[in-house]
Amino acid sequence: MLIPSDVRARLRGLRFASRLFANGLGLGQHRGRSRGAGLEFEQYRSYEIGDEPRRIDWKLYGRSDRFFVREAARDSPLTIWVLLDATASMAQADTARPGYTKFAAAKLLAACLAEIAVTQGDNIGVIGITGDGVQLVGAGGGARHRDRLLIELDAFVCGGRWPSEAMFAPVWERVAIDSLVVIISDGFDAALPVVAQKLAAARRQVLSLGIVACDERDFPFAGGFIFRDPETGAECRVDGAAARTDFLARFAAARRELGTGLARHGVPHVEHYLDEPADVVLRRILAGAG
Amino acid sequence: MISLLAPVGLAALAAWLVPLLLHWVRRSDRQIVPFAAMRYLREQTHPRERLRLYEPWLLILRLLLIAALALVLAVPILRGQGAPSAPWVLVAPGVTAAAARAAVPMPLAEWRWLAPGLPPLDAPLPPGESGASLSSLLRQADLELPPRTAVTIVAPEELGGLDAERVRLAHSFTWRVLPGASPSSAVDDGADQSVGAASGSRTTAPLTLAVRADTAGEAELPLVRALAAAWQVEGLNLQWDSSGPDAALPATSAWLIWLAGPLPPGIDAWVRRGGTVLASRQTAHDDGAVVLSDAAGAPLLRERQLGRGRVLSLAGPLRLGEPPATAAAQGGIGSASLNATLGAADFPHTLLMLMRGPPRPPVRASAAAVAPLATGHAPLGPAQFLSPYVALGVGLLFLAERLLATRRRLGA
Secondary structure, three states, X not given: OOOOHHHHHHHHHOXXXXXXXXXXXXXXXEEEEEEEEEEEXXXXXXXXXXXXXXXXXXXXXXXXXXXXXXXXXXXXXXXXXXXXXXXXXXXXXXOOOOOOEHHHHHHHHHHHHHHHHHHOOOEEEEEEEOOOOEEEEEEEOOHHXXXXXXXXXXXXXXXXXXXXXXXXXXXXXXXXXXXXXXEEEOOOOOXXXXXXXXXXXXXXXXXXXXXXXXXXXXXXXXXXXXXXXXXXXXXXXXXXXXXXXXXXXXXXXXXXXXXXXXXXXXXXXXXXXXXXXXXXXXXXXXXXXX | OEEEOOHHXXXXXXXXXXXXXXXXXXXXXXXXXXXXXXXXXXXXXXXXXXXXOXXXXXXXXXXXXXXXXXXHHOOEEEEOOOOOOOOEEEEOOOXXXXXXXXXXXXXXXXXXXXXXXXXXXXXXXXXXXXXXXXHHHHHXXXXXXXXXXXXXXEEEEEEOOOOOOOOEEOOOEEEEXXXXXXXXXXXXXXXXHHHHHHHOOOOOOOEEEEEEEOOHHHHHHHHHHHHXXXXXXXXXXXXXXXXXXXXXXXXXXXXXXXXXXXXXXXXXXXXXXXXXEEEOOOOOOOOOEEEEEOOOOOEEEEEEEEOOEEEEXXXXXXXXXXXXXXXXXXXXXXXXXXXXXXXOOOHHHXXXXXXXXXXXXXXXXXXXXXXXXXXXXXXXXXXXXXXXXXXXXXXXXXXXXXXXXHHHHHHO
């Protein structure tokens, strides 16, 4: 999985931010929940048995005649999970660029996210949801983890339909509270917004990236075609020129509805077109998240 | 004026169906596009069924190619309607050039011999026997001369080389008859002799009857002499020339009676030049048409064509009274039936008719009586075949079609 050099160069200015507390282990760049000894004063709290006596603020004791303990905030790393929609519909590519599928674009976005996360010392993991089960790279940080993630991500495949709820156990087991979840999908699976809403309601910050093919945006088909749904296998014969206007209107309405539905639950949704570089959409969604 | 020699070739235009069908295939309907957003398409937008032709320029080129091929099959010709040229004077052999020039006062005309190739009158008439009939030459000249050309034909009084069909000419012509006679050819001679001998109205040169007999054949000579005598009684002017088998044949001899076994190659060559031979005691007796059978239906006399001549072969000896055993051993023909046939009263006449062969049609007539008739329509003029040009067009169209077809394929 190679990130194009120009895209990689433009990734430098991007960074994750979370409105939740970061709760990763170790030191990070995000405001964390853990308190303790440190430089950055956070708060006073009343002494409890077991606190070290040297942490008592004796000057405050002189003023108030009560024991208070100084606490400092400690910056923690963020844990980011990339949730890849790996159903069969993601195998679709543009007629103008047949080799570049939506899934390839999604993997490229995930690689870019890993690059950003590792650069700022955060942990990142990837979960690919296929019809048969879940492909997973556990969360971790550091350059070695990033390299391992890129190699394993390259082997991800897509296929099948959106799985049942039972298959989501790994997601709920791994994606801890306060972590950041980036969902990358084509938005055609009705269950995905539900998952996003559940995650958002359960104190995870969720960002949604929708991938839209240029064929869907422009509908360049003229003449008779047979369209096949890659997930259901259903076919329908369509006259391209006649169907264009109606299709574009309905498709735009559906995307608008998806965006507003997600936004209602606090999930920002941005769209990535297959013919634009990967950093454009990342710039938009990471700016919105901060 | 362009016309087609074989208009049935235009039936090849039925091949137009092939490229039309090829280009009518609705290709993109077979194209299956994976499209996840299919649910937003309305089912009602089925492609309309209408006549759709793909790559119309290639189709037009292919239709043109087939049309040109059909045109080649139909053999197009162009008949020119050129400007009126100088009048032509065709002089039939038998009239001298000087006499013709004196009789026809047209010094600026094209003067030609009515001979194969229409040689100019100034040149001497090509010697030798032409073999081409005068009627046929006239018809060919009528077809090949430029249209709107006045033709004067100078013919001798006694015109030879005619055929059974009266000549009809499309050109406007003048028929001049001058004293003289067409030179006679060997073909004419044979015909004349047959006619003359049959009718008796005409005295002809004597016909040499050559008889060649070996020692065994000596016994057959009496019957041959009897036959010759009978033929002379019928009016045939015969000259007898009897000798051994090795003697050379006289130059004027037309008939030969061979009584010396199988025919040697020298005789074969003589027959091929136009001779007629009656050969007895022929062992190779199974080819040729049976022209005479005995009472039981067994073949007695066979005739076969050899070059321009004919061979009449007899299985047994040409004599009477042969013992039955010998005859059966030699040819398998019963001696009794052979004797009955050879001894019949009408055998000399039958054999004479066979020796003469089929009567030939008369080829000479009075020129005034066989003046050509007018066809009534304008002469067509010489035809120019357009097939090479159309074939060149086919080649160019084929190249263009290949270029267009492969260019599209490379671009895809």
